[in-house]
Every structure is written in structure tokens, then in C-alpha cells.
Amino acid sequence: MKVHIVGGSGFIGTYLQRRLYSKIDFTNIDIKLSNVYKEQHRYADVRDEKELLKVIDKADCLVLLSAEHKDNVKPISLYYDVNVNGAKNIVNVAIERGIRKIIFLSSVAVYGFNNYLTNENHLPFPNNHYGTSKFQAEKILEDWYNNDTQNRSLIIIRPTVVFGPGNRGNVHNLLKQIFSKKFIMIGSGENKKSMAYVENLVEFIHYCIVENKKMNGKNIINFVDKPDLTLNELVKISSGIMGKSIFPFKIPYLIGLLIGYFFDLLSFIMKKKFEISSVRVKKFCTSTQYDSNILSTFDFRPPFSLFEGLSKTIISISNEENI
Numbered sequence: 292m293k294v295h296i297v298g299g300s301g302f303i304g305t306y307l308q309r310r311l312y313s314k315i316d317f318t319n320i321d322i323k324l325s326n327v328y329k330e331q332h333r334y335a336d337v338r339d340e341k342e343l344l345k346v347i348d349k350a351d352c353l354v355l356l357s358a359e360h361k362d363n364v365k366p367i368s369l370y371y372d373v374n375v376n377g378a379k380n381i382v383n384v385a386i387e388r389g390i391r392k393i394i395f396l397s398s399v400a401v402y403g404f405n406n407y408l409t410n411e412n413h414l415p416f417p418n419n420h421y422g423t424s425k426f427q428a429e430k431i432l433e434d435w436y437n438n439d440t441q442n443r444s445l446i447i448i449r450p451t452v453v454f455g456p457g458n459r460g461n462v463h464n465l466l467k468q469i470f471s472k473k474f475i476m477i478g479s480g481e482n483k484k485s486m487a488y489v490e491n492l493v494e495f496i497h498y499c500i501v502e503n504k505k506m507n508g509k510n511i512i513n514f515v516d517k518p519d520l521t522l523n524e525l526v527k528i529s530s531g532i533m534g535k536s537i538f539p540f541k542i543p544y545l546i547g548l549l550i551g552y553f554f555d556l557l558s559f560i561m562k563k564k565f566e567i568s569s570v571r572v573k574k575f576c577t578s579t580q581y582d583s584n585i586l587s588t589f590d591f592r593p594p595f596s597l598f599e600g601l602s603k604t605i606i607s608i609s610n611e612e613n614i
Contacts, residue, residue, distance in 0.1 A: 292316065293350040294500060295390075297337060297381060298357030300325040302458050303396065306493040307354070315500070320346055321357070337377035343384045352392040352500050355381055355432075360398070360421055363564065370424040378428035382435040392444040393432060394499050399451045399485075399513060399581050401426040410582045411449075411511055429511075436509050446499045446506055448492075450514040451581045455489030455600060456607030461574070462486060464566070466601075467608050469529045469537060476539040477547035480523040482578040485515045488600030491593035498591050505589060513583040516597045522575075528598065532605050547572050 292315050299308055299319035308328050311317045319331045320343070333346035337357040347353070359373040378395075385393060399406070400422030401415040417423040429447055436445040454462035468474035492514055499506050520528070530537040551569035558565055595603070 292352070292501070294318075295320060295347050295350050295353045297321070297343075297347075297353065297355050299354075300332070301356065302455075302460075303453060303489060303492065304356050305457070306455070306489050307356075307496055310493050310497050311500075318346070337380060338372050340380040340383055343380055344387060347384050347388055347390075349388050350390055352394065353381065353385060353390050354394045354396075354496065354500070356396050358396070358398075358425070363568070363570065364420070367420050370420040371427070374421075374424035375427045375431070378431040382431055385435065391442055392446075392503075393435070394446045394448065394496060395429065395432050396496075397425045397429055397447050397449045398422065399449050399515075399579075401429065401449065402581075406577070406579045406581065408580050408582045409513075410584045411513055412584060433509065440508070444503075444507055445509045447509075447511045448496070448499070448514050449512065450487045450492055451485040451579070453487045453489050453492055454604055456604050458489065458604075461571070463604070463608070465525075466529055466605055467611075469526055469539075470533055470535075470605065470608050472535070472537060474526070474537070474539045476522065476526070476541040477572060478541075478544040478576040480526070480539075480541070481521050482576060483519040483521050483580050484525070485517075485519050485579060485581045486597065486600075487514050487516050488593070488595055488597060488604075490603075491516055491595055491600065494594055495586075495591055498589070502589075510585065512585045513581050514586065515581045515583060516593060516600065518597065519580050520597075525601075528601060529605060532602050533609070544572075544576050547576070 294315055294317040296304055296317055297320045300321040300323040305327055312328055318333050319325050320333050320335050322336050325332050335342040335346045357377050359369045401417050402409045403416040403418035405413050405416055415426050417426050432445055436443050551572035554565045554567040555569050
């Protein structure tokens with residue numbers, strides 16, 4: 292079996308390479324050199340179809356991970372250049388090279404504000420450029436599949452927020468603040484968050500690659516590890532894993548939001564990004580719960596519990612802090 296990973300040098304792609312290495316023949320196609328298995332790397336920009344054609348040959352499967360996903364990306368057109376035009380280029384290359392199976396890592400951001408136990412039956416209604424660009428990319432890939440449903444396979448995975456050792460995203464920052472006892476709770480802390488541990492997600496991607504008969508046709512699947520935790524529960528569980536008694540200082544939501552707007556203004560004046568923003572405060576204080584009606588229909592079982600994923604991540608942060 293041969294697999295092309297497009298955009299495999301990032302956080303999720305690095306874990307996927309480790310999962311496939313020595314078991315499946317793969318190439319990692321990215322503009323960034325990978326920190327692992329550099330011999331598998333091939334340079335190409337997903338925005339350049341000619342570059343992709345130079346490094347992509349016929350394969351059993353193509354995994355599309357490339358994405359512009361950070362908050363407040365400028366110019367905004369980058370979301371569409373990378374996520375949408377990149378998907379168009381991948382489709383053209385897949386047709387040219389006779390690749391019949393594509394696995395696309397989308398996002399629950401396509402659902403927009405509809406985020407209370409949202410499953411695959413809910414209609415996408417993205418409310419930001421990232422979610423919109425991901426949804427447009429999904430449609431491009433669905434058109435590719437619909438043009439030859441007898442011979443093609445499309446798997447769209449919509450993960451919720453992904454965390455794990457090595458990630459520097461919101462969950463990592465939150466756990467690091469808890470570890471260092473610098474964490475401040477904005478709001479009541481009773482809002483719930485759905486999360487996905489990276490090794491579980493990567494194991495599911497591997498499942499999708501190798502289980503050809505069970506993953507035939509088109510599948511759109513939310514990926515989330517349960518149970519959903521309130522922020523208060525997350526602090527309590529994390530404190531227990533760390534062996535610390537942590538009682539975070541709390542500030543009302545409106546005050547936190549005003550602080551976020553202040554940093555927005557400061558960012559605009561200084562032309563500099565800060566870790567605090569109104570967008571991040573809103574995300575922090577909003578319940579974002581997702582579910583899946585489809586995931587349980589497969590015989591896939593995640594190798595780690597959410598507690599084990601949190602433990603591994605916290606141990607990793609602990610090692611960082613002790614260096």
C-alpha cells in the first residue's frame with residue numbers, strides 16, 4: 292500500500308507519520324521540512340498544482356491535512372488560497388494520477404455556532420473564514436467523489452479541538468497555565484468542551500486508510516473523545532494528575548471580554564499579535580460540544596481514554612517546565 296500525506300509536517304501529520312512508518316509506504320508532501328522521517332519528505336505547495344504533480348504519483352490513498360487554520364490570519368485570502376484552492380489542486384492531481392481514495396481532515400468549525408452536541412445530521416453553517424473555507428473544500432471533494440461513485444472513496448473527518456504532547460494550541464496553553472498556577476478562570480467555568488486526543492485521531496485516520504471495505508463510498512464523520520468536560524472539571528482532573536491543589540482565581544465574563552477588546556486594540560495599534568483577544572475569550576467561555584452518530588457504527592476503538600490523553604500531555608508539559 293502507498294499513501295501520500297499532503298501537509299504532514301505539522302502536529303497531526305507528525306503523529307500520523309510515526310503511526311505509518313515501517314508499516315505503510317508513504318510520502319509527506321509539505322512546504323515545511325518535517326521533524327521526523329525527513330527521507331519521506333517531498334517539497335510542494337498545495338497552492339501550486341504543478342509542484343504537486345511533480346511529487347505525487349499513483350497511490351492507494353491520499354490524506355489531505357494541509358490547512359490555514361490560525362485565528363486572525365492576514366490576509367484573509369490565505370484561508371481560501373490554501374484550504375479551497377488547495378483542495379481544487381488535490382482533486383485535479385488525484386484525477387491525473389488515478390488516485391481513488393481521499394481522506395480529508397476538515398473541522399467541526401463548519402457547523403458554526405451550532406455547537407451543542409452537534410452530530411453529522413446537523414447542517415453546516417460556518418460563521419468564520421476558517422469554517423467557511425473548510426466547508427467549501429468539502430464540497431469540492433464531494434464533487435470529485437460524485438463524478439465517479441463506483442470507483443472513488445471519500446472520507447471527511449471533522450475533529451473537534453485536537454490536543455496532545457507537542458501541540459502548542461489552546462488546550463496546551465490552558466494546561467500549562469494550570470501547571471504553573473497562573474491560570475485565571477473567566478466566567479463560571481461550567482461551560483463544556485469537546486476534545487480529541489491526537490493519538491486517537493491518528494489511529495482513526497490509520498483505520499480509514501487500511502479498512503477499504505468498511506470505508507467504501509462517502510463518509511462524513513465527526514471525531515470527538517468523550518466525555519465532554521466542563522472547564523471546572525478539566526482543572527480538577529488536571530490538578531489531580533499534577534498532584535497539586537489548584538483553585539483558580541475567577542473573573543466575570545464581561546470583564547474578561549473587555550480585557551480581550553483592550554488587547555485587540557493594542558494589537559491593532561502595535562501591529563502585533565497577543566495571546567489574549569476577544570475571540571479567544573469568547574471561545575474560552577462558550578460551550579462547544581460535539582457528538583457523532585457515525586463513529587460508533589465502525590468497529591474502531593480509540594487506544595487511549597481522554598484521561599490518559601490528558602495525563603500524557605500534562606507529563607509532556609511537566610518535562611518542558613523542568614528543562
